[in-house]
Amino acid sequence: MRHSTNLAIIIFLASITNVNSSPSIFKHELKDAFISLREQQDLKGNGVLAVDSRLGTNPSYMDIWNGGENAHFQEIFTDDQTEVPEDMEVPEHCTKEVYKIHSSGDIAALADCETITGSLVFENYQDPVIDFGDIVHVAGNVKVANSSHVVRVISNKLSEVGGMLSLEELTSLTSVYFPMLVAVDQLEWKILPILSTVNLDAGISKIRSITISDTSLVGFTGFEVDLLDILNINNNRFLESVTSNVRKISQELLISANAKYAEVRFPSLKFANNMTFNDVSMLDLSNIELVENSASFINNKFSALKIPKLKEIGGTLSISKNTGLSSVELPTLGEVGGGLIVMDNALLQKLNFFPKLSVIGGAIEFTGNIKEATLAKLKLVKGSAIVQSTAAAFDCSKWTKGDMANTIRGGRIECTGGMAQEDMMSYDNSNRSIHRLENDAGIRGGLKQALSSSGYLSCLVNIIYLFASLFLAAVMS
Secondary structure, three states, X not given: OHHHHHHHHXXXXXXXXXXXXXXXXXXXXXXXXXXXXXXXXXXOOOOOEEEEOOOOOOOOOOEEEEOOOOOOOEEOOOOOOOOOOOOOOOOHHHOOOEEEEOOHHHHHOOOOOOEEOOEEEEEOOOOOEEEOOOOOEEOOOEEEEOOOOOOEEEOOOXXXXXXXXXXXXXXXXXXXXXXXXXXXXXXXXXXXXXXXXXXXXXXXXXXXXXXXEEEOOOEEOOEOOOEEEEEEEEOOOOOOEEEOOOOEEEEEEEEEOOOOOEEEEOOOOOEEEEEEEEOEEEEEOOOOOEEOOOEEEEOOOOOEEEOOOOOEEOOOEEEEOOOOOOEEEOOOOOEEOOOEEEEOOOOOOEEOOOOOOOEEOOOEEEEEOOOEEOOOOOOEEOXXXXXXXXXXXXXXXXXXXXXXXXXXXXXXXXXEOOOOOEEEEEEOOOOOEEEEEEOHHHHHHHXXXXXXXXXXXXXXXXXXXXXXXXXXXXXXX
């Protein structure tokens, strides 16, 4: 077995073409080679060497194991930051832990530093242009913040940042140029209200986390990655398009409050942990299969929501307040681990788009102009159910009686229909019915009508009749 392992490692190393790369890029190329071999092999076969990125828990390392059911893991990567080779001579003035830079003179003092072993922090910068000069590698973070004079940030040679590239509270910044940048651990750009031009011509291919908030960018490009921890694009009022071929987002996917008719495309995405979409006019999630936690679609502009391959949501599914939504397709969704919420979608009148849903781990809440709510394959609801329809044709008895009443086991069922019908059923821990009140709204309406009718005697007779009806309904339940 050891012989086959060594052979496979030789294959990995032979597949890396750019052996002169800096340590960080070399490491990422090695990871890519591992992934490539993994995708070409049968991981169930004995003696097959493969790689697991373990992105659900920690995307900063890769693991090697011998294939088979009893896999043995060996961690080989633990640090995503740029490392400086021991034999590389770095001038002493380029090796400080943190450089605090306030003017062009401060950055000029680092003119001969190709590599910075620490971090660069630009705060209260007094000049309009930040130019990184000949700096190629920064092992730590690059932070530019609270500098109202800065109009442009330029770095024609910077290729990698081992930590975070942060631009924050730069109210005059209009353009950013990083044409050679290919690797950065985290990118966080916030409160850049007039930033409209970004040059990332080389394309960032090594990154874990992207947050872009409150800019004037019109598009999201320059990132070609398969795996991310975080993708958070919010409050960019001119951003009309977000497109990415990312395959897995292990922590957070948030697209919210961008341009009014923003189009969002994730055609290759297969896995997400949490995902939220707000203010989107078109959404492509054509290949997603699993959402580990929750999925929310709130206040969107699209007319159709189609997720043809989604099989499971580990948390809550919420489809709410999408004013133009008239069609939903979830043909393969079999389980929702949390609650199922479909609320206030004015044009969504038939909730018949869960043909395979069998288990709901939380509660059901349906509200709106709902004429029909069908869950044909549903076997178990662990929570309660609240259904409030304004449609006159909606029949509450289908929820409070029969199979549906036996399926909902976690608490009470409340149903209100458009014709003032109101059914309520509660359960104790043994799922035994202890109370039902039917047509209570109608009885209350009749009482009101009696009190307003002419004639004292007629009113008194009607009141007695209504109380007798109420008593009879309680006894019969």
